[in-house]
Amino acid sequence: MPLSEHSRYTLGNTLGVLKVIAGIVLLFAISWEIIAGDHVHLSRTYLTIQLIVCIVFLCDFFVRWAADPRPGRFFWRNLAFLLISIPWLNILDWSGVRMTHDWGILVGLIPMLRAFLAMVIVVRWLVSGNKMNRIFWAYIFTVVVFTYISALVFYDYEVTVNDKLHGFGNAVWWAWMNVTTVGAEIFAVTAVGKVVTILLPSLGMMFFPIFTTYILQEYAPPKPEKEHK
Structure with a gap:
């Protein structure tokens, strides 16, 4: 049935x-x-x-x-x-x-x-506003989770061979510096680490327009209504 x-x-x-x-x-x-x-x-x-x-x-x-x-x-x-x-x-x-x-x-x-x-279901439960709000918080969620997982992968592959990586805190700092396209003074030495180093700033550049669009929509002055003749 x-x-x-x-x-x-x-x-x-x-x-x-x-x-x-x-x-x-x-x-x-x-x-x-x-x-x-x-x-x-x-x-x-x-x-x-x-x-x-x-x-x-x-x-x-x-x-x-x-x-x-x-x-x-x-x-x-x-x-x-x-x-x-x-x-x-x-x-x-x-x-x-x-x-x-x-x-x-x-x-x-x-x-x-x-x-x-x-x-991602969490985003749907927490955000009940308009579609742009959902997209924005989905963007925040995606960036945070992907950056954290990238830090985990980078730490696991690099910690035993990279002299500049001291602890997981360094890996998190490296990940956030790269996702914001600023860059860090910790350079990957393994193949997987180099791939993640490329993916992180690429993700940041792809998602940055969403953040910009949200800010413009939320804080731009309202358009004046056209006067009827």
Whole structure:
């Protein structure tokens, strides 16, 4: 029996809350793994948390797929969400594939894409204003989260080989200086670090027009009304 519109709306909100919680948990887990880990091995705790979070994402996909009145269209439209929800890191671990810590972190970041999309729901809940306000806060959220994740990746790959990187605080400072296109005196020495160094200012330049448009709209003097003849 197909669900009513109200039932699908309630189900969507419930799943949305679970996805947000799972996304936050995964972000904390990967942060702890990188900041407090040994940069050589992936801990069993982190692998377990990632598996549980991916199961939550997969359950969300299959429940919404079953509840959708047009399941075929839903599946193909959301196939990318399914692929990034699969616990690839755990599958590789169970298969006995030996990966370096560097590759493990990269594979482990795939579900973070799903977590990021889930946490964008927070913006919709918090902002009830006009469309420009939502775009602005989505911009702030995207920049903050992407910059933080970039700092994590940069720190994990550079901390053991970069003499100028001293602690995670330096990595955060490096990330914010680059996303604002100012630049920092910490230069990447690894291939992944150099890629992130290119992506960060590119993100900043792409999103800066949104900030400018918002400021102009909010603080520009109102246009005088035309006098009727």
